[in-house]
Amino acid sequence: MTELLQQLINGLALGAIYALIALGYTMVYGVLRFINFAHSDIFMVGAFSGYYLARAVPQASVMAGVFVLLGSMAICALLGVIIEKLAYRPLRGRSTLTALITAIGVSLLLQNLGQRIFGANPKSFPTLFPQHYFQFDSGLVIASNQILVFVVTLVLLFALRHIVLNTRIGTAMRALSFNPTAASLVGVNNDRVISFTFALGSALAAAGGILYASNYPSIDPLMGTLPGLKAFVAAVLGGIGNIAGAAVGGLVLGLVETTVVALGGSTYRDAVAFAVLILILLLRPNGLLGKRQAEKV
Amino acid sequence: MIQPRIRILAAALAGLALLTGCSKSGNGPAAAADTIKIGEFASLTGKEAAFGQSSHKGTELAIEQLNAAGGLLGKKIEFVYEDNRSTPGESATIAKKLITRDKIVALLGEVASGRSLEAAPIAQASQIPMISPSSTNPKVTETGDYIFRVCFIDPFQGKLLAQFAKKTLKAGKVAVFSDVSAPYSVGLAQFFRESFLADGGQIVSEQKYTGGDKDFKAQLTAIKGTKPDAIIVPGYYTDVGLIVAQARQLGITVPLFGGDGWEAPELLQIAGAEALEGTYYSTHFSPESTEPLAQKFVAAFKAKYSGETPDAMAALGYDSVMVLADAIKRAGSTDGPKVRDALASTRDFPGATGATTLDAKRDATKPAVIITVKDGKFQYVETIAP
Amino acid sequence: MLPRSQLALLGALAGIALVSFFSGSYDPYFLDVAVSCGINITLAVSLNLINGYTGQFSLGHAGFMGVGAYVAAMLTTAASATLLPLLGGQQWLLFAVALLAGGLGAALAGFIVGVPSLRLKGDYLAIVTLGFGEIIRVVLQNIDAVGGPRGLIGIPAYANLLWAFGLAAIAVYVVWTMVNSTYGRGFIAVADDEIAAEAMGINTTRYKITAFLVGAFFAGLAGGVYAHFKQYIAPQGFGFDRSIEIVVMVILGGMGNTTGVIAAAILLTVLGEWLRQFGDFRMILYSLLIIVLMILRPQGLFTWSLPRRKAS
Numbered sequence: 001m002t003e004l005l006q007q008l009i010n011g012l013a014l015g016a017i018y019a020l021i022a023l024g025y026t027m028v029y030g031v032l033r034f035i036n037f038a039h040s041d042i043f044m045v046g047a048f049s050g051y052y053l054a055r056a057v058p059q060a061s062v063m064a065g066v067f068v069l070l071g072s073m074a075i076c077a078l079l080g081v082i083i084e085k086l087a088y089r090p091l092r093g094r095s096t097l098t099a100l101i102t103a104i105g106v107s108l109l110l111q112n113l114g115q116r117i118f119g120a121n122p123k124s125f126p127t128l129f130p131q132h133y134f135q136f137d138s139g140l141v142i143a144s145n146q147i148l149v150f151v152v153t154l155v156l157l158f159a160l161r162h163i164v165l166n167t168r169i170g171t172a173m174r175a176l177s178f179n180p181t182a183a184s185l186v187g188v189n190n191d192r193v194i195s196f197t198f199a200l201g202s203a204l205a206a207a208g209g210i211l212y213a214s215n216y217p218s219i220d221p222l223m224g225t226l227p228g229l230k231a232f233v234a235a236v237l238g239g240i241g242n243i244a245g246a247a248v249g250g251l252v253l254g255l256v257e258t259t260v261v262a263l264g265g266s267t268y269r270d271a272v273a274f275a276v277l278i279l280i281l282l283l284r285p286n287g288l289l290g291k292r293q294a295e296k297v
Numbered sequence: 298m299i300q301p302r303i304r305i306l307a308a309a310l311a312g313l314a315l316l317t318g319c320s321k322s323g324n325g326p327a328a329a330a331d332t333i334k335i336g337e338f339a340s341l342t343g344k345e346a347a348f349g350q351s352s353h354k355g356t357e358l359a360i361e362q363l364n365a366a367g368g369l370l371g372k373k374i375e376f377v378y379e380d381n382r383s384t385p386g387e388s389a390t391i392a393k394k395l396i397t398r399d400k401i402v403a404l405l406g407e408v409a410s411g412r413s414l415e416a417a418p419i420a421q422a423s424q425i426p427m428i429s430p431s432s433t434n435p436k437v438t439e440t441g442d443y444i445f446r447v448c449f450i451d452p453f454q455g456k457l458l459a460q461f462a463k464k465t466l467k468a469g470k471v472a473v474f475s476d477v478s479a480p481y482s483v484g485l486a487q488f489f490r491e492s493f494l495a496d497g498g499q500i501v502s503e504q505k506y507t508g509g510d511k512d513f514k515a516q517l518t519a520i521k522g523t524k525p526d527a528i529i530v531p532g533y534y535t536d537v538g539l540i541v542a543q544a545r546q547l548g549i550t551v552p553l554f555g556g557d558g559w560e561a562p563e564l565l566q567i568a569g570a571e572a573l574e575g576t577y578y579s580t581h582f583s584p585e586s587t588e589p590l591a592q593k594f595v596a597a598f599k600a601k602y603s604g605e606t607p608d609a610m611a612a613l614g615y616d617s618v619m620v621l622a623d624a625i626k627r628a629g630s631t632d633g634p635k636v637r638d639a640l641a642s643t644r645d646f647p648g649a650t651g652a653t654t655l656d657a658k659r660d661a662t663k664p665a666v667i668i669t670v671k672d673g674k675f676q677y678v679e680t681i682a683p
Numbered sequence: 684m685l686p687r688s689q690l691a692l693l694g695a696l697a698g699i700a701l702v703s704f705f706s707g708s709y710d711p712y713f714l715d716v717a718v719s720c721g722i723n724i725t726l727a728v729s730l731n732l733i734n735g736y737t738g739q740f741s742l743g744h745a746g747f748m749g750v751g752a753y754v755a756a757m758l759t760t761a762a763s764a765t766l767l768p769l770l771g772g773q774q775w776l777l778f779a780v781a782l783l784a785g786g787l788g789a790a791l792a793g794f795i796v797g798v799p800s801l802r803l804k805g806d807y808l809a810i811v812t813l814g815f816g817e818i819i820r821v822v823l824q825n826i827d828a829v830g831g832p833r834g835l836i837g838i839p840a841y842a843n844l845l846w847a848f849g850l851a852a853i854a855v856y857v858v859w860t861m862v863n864s865t866y867g868r869g870f871i872a873v874a875d876d877e878i879a880a881e882a883m884g885i886n887t888t889r890y891k892i893t894a895f896l897v898g899a900f901f902a903g904l905a906g907g908v909y910a911h912f913k914q915y916i917a918p919q920g921f922g923f924d925r926s927i928e929i930v931v932m933v934i935l936g937g938m939g940n941t942t943g944v945i946a947a948a949i950l951l952t953v954l955g956e957w958l959r960q961f962g963d964f965r966m967i968l969y970s971l972l973i974i975v976l977m978i979l980r981p982q983g984l985f986t987w988s989l990p991r992r993k994a995s
Binding site for chain 2: 006007014112115119120121122123124133139141143212215216217220222223226258261262266267269
């Protein structure tokens with residue numbers, strides 16, 4: 001029973017991280033209909049930013065943690081804006097596949113630059129937030145970092161929801177997602193809104209990176225690929241473009257993956273995410289929380 | 298509309314011919330033989346870049362030192378190396394290029410047994426000696442008599458770990474947690490298992506992970522349930538660090554142990570000194586070793602690479618060059634067959650990783666050391682002779 | 684008198700046979716690069732059928748290559764003891780049978796991938812095919828009988844210049860004649876506007892499946908040739924990175940432009956070798972190339988018109 005409970009906690013914690021990364025994907029896709037392949041590598045840059053920023057602050061204190069978290073979110077927001085301006089903006093209006101290939105190119109570039117600049121050796125991520133392990137008599141262990149992931153994900157989830165639903169720029173983002181031409185006709189500055197969307201998405205990726213690295217303190221330039229892909233699956237699972245969906249999708253995927261591993265299929269764990277993706281696209285293409293959308297011709 | 302397309306195609310084919318074919322005629326004898334060319338193929342980018350870069354740094358340091366001391370046989374060494382991107386298929390092409398175009402006299406590589414196996418037949422067929430720094434799959438040297446290695450092989454290490462578990466750790470029941478994506482890990486686990494079972498031990502759990510995974514809690518929780526006396530994790534430090542940390546977090550207090558894949562200074566940082574207390578691993582080499590040669594190597598490495606501490610891969614990369622250089626000196630020539638014979642008769646060569654002897658199967662027999670972590674530092678426990 | 688395309692094929696095959704007759708005197712490195720070119724041409728042209736002509740964005744092509752490689756390799760290694768005598772001890776015959784089996788296995792995989800993908804378009808299709816490619820890789824990694832992650836060694840060296848380029852010539856011929864026939868117009872219709880095509884009575888399902896089947900089949904054949912040339916295969920070599928390499932060839936050549944794709948395959952193979960001199964920067968330059976290419980010339984280097992925009 002304890003083992004089951006432990007696996008449950010593990011699954012939820014893993015899922016919460018996927019949810020956090022998925023938020024960024026789903027948002028960019030929701031507004032721009034574009035899968036930002038490089039999202040997973042911005043996640044990686046976020047983790048590395050945290051690694052270097054952490055040198056300026058004492059370890060294991062809440063202040064340090066918050067500083068590094070916000071710092072790397074800012075760095076990655078900037079990075080996201082730069083990437084959008086240089087690589088994606090020239091492709092506005094072209095086919096989505098061109099944009100997808102470019103995104104793959106950016107992703108490869110970030111990975112290889114990372115290996116060159118940071119070195120390929122995994123580095124140990126410093127302790128940012130104070131670490132506690134809550135041990136129960138039954139043998140159950142919950143790490144404070146796991147709780148932290150839940151808390152931060154929830155906070156960011158609500159913050160994002162607030163921005164999208166209750167602010168001017170959020171309304172502009174939603175307008176853009178419905179029809180970019182119409183949006184610009186009513187006075188929305190598309191360029192600015194898109195930059196903002198990328199900045200926001202990248203900041204979320206960075207937060208994901210910091211929390212991921214806090215739970216699995218070994219970072220390397222290729223760390224983003226798999227979590228990124230799985231987070232994308234989570235976003236689709238929950239209904240892409242749907243913020244709450246990203247959270248639900250993430251948790252479900254985390255649980256499914258942990259279950260598969262617990263049942264002895266750990267070597268198939270990566271394939272699980274893809275199998276889930278294929279299943280959901282076949283059975284319920286709009287995701288668990290998505291709405292049916294008829295395609296107009 | 299056919300015309301422009303045919304022209305493009307013809308141009309492309311001509312380009313191909315020019316670019317790669319034109320050197321066909323330039324294949325004279327080793328041009329102006331005033332340098333000795335040594336080649337290396339390594340995974341400098343891609344998934345296993347950590348190990349390839351490490352090994353490469355050791356190799357580069359060795360060649361630099363040799364050149365500073367006057368080179369080999371009075372000539373400078375020209376170091377030609379290529380990156381195989383950790384991708385299958387590249388190593389074969391690189392081996393062909395290095396041998397036929399760059400005219401190397403010997404080939405160094407690779408860290409991973411799979412990629413070594415890819416290039417070995419090519420080196421063998423061209424009678425170019427090849428030395429692998431750390432491929433541990435027995436099949437590598439079985440390819441032919443021109444293929445050598447300076448590390449011990451999985452059967453040896455597996456056996457010694459089994460003995461260590463039984464005698465020193467007094468563990469009757471062991472859980473095995475291996476990396477299914479690394480031939481090294483699978484091989485080591487297999488030989489450990491055979492030895493341990495033959496010794497009367499019991500394997501209570503066998504779990505697997507894929508190299509690069511970050512979350513091992515599910516498998517560790519399952520292992521915990523089987524109540525082993527010890528857990529062997531015959532994988533690479535890149536994953537072991539997290540595994541040990543997570544094991545401790547889950548409340549697993551029994552000793553964890555493993556092989557030379559654990560050897561790296563980062564291990565202490567990733568896992569944390571606390572988690573590593575009471576863990577053990579076997580290795581060729583340790584930066585804490587008091588052997589003078591090892592110390593010299595560590596100091597030189599730190600000097601060249603901005604204070605970075607070398608790991609086992611780097612030390613083995615270094616030794617692969619030194620063993621080769623020694624063989625070339627003894628052979629008095631760079632002629633393939635002569636160097637091969639000299640290599641085959643390497644006895645007790647003083648390397649950074651210990652006294653290296655290349656046996657009849659061209660594998661290195663050398664003592665292994667067991668290291669543990671105590672009070673936040675790596676500590677030597679014992680030496681196990683072959 | 685045979686139609687022009689068939690004459691061209693026979694002429695090409697004869698030329699290739701002549702060139703490969705002398706392959707003993709070429710240096711091994713040149714041979715390696717040349718054979719790689721041949722294999723890449725087959726891969727690129729087969730992907731072009733799926734991506735370029737039929738507009739089905741597939742990012743998992745290397746998975747089909749992998750299936751073909753493993754099936755063929757298993758037949759020539761593990762099963763050779765039983766098969767060889769049946770075929771009169773002729774090694775080239777064993778190789779041909781192995782290749783075909785690999786191609787058929789890959790085609791089966793293509794079918795399995797194609798059917799669920801029918802309803803998907805654009806980005807989703809891309810990700811799902813990527814997913815399938817990765818699933819194939821993970822499955823291969825878990826089959827211990829073929830060596831799992833350690834890979835399969837000791838594959839006999841049956842492949843040579845003739846096989847590599849001969850296969851490429853056949854692949855080009857098949858794809859070219861398929862697409863340039865009346866039936867073949869259907870592929871392009873599906874790419875242009877699927878809904879309109881359906882409305883016109885074209886069985887888009889059939890075209891899409893056919894594209895996947897034929898594309899996967901040739902990728903499988905290419906995989907078999909690859910396996911018997913490198914003599915060592917491992918699942919990691921048939922993953923996403925390899926798929927992207929092939930996709931870039933198709934994009935560089937111009938989606939739906941067969942001659943362009945052939946030229947691009949050769950160019951990129953040779954470029955890969957040329958970039959070796961830059962050591963660590965090779966991959967950085969390669970990824971920059973992709974980005975610059977998509978921004979400046981998304982229609983590829985060898986297409987003279989802009990890519991077709993979607994009707995909406």
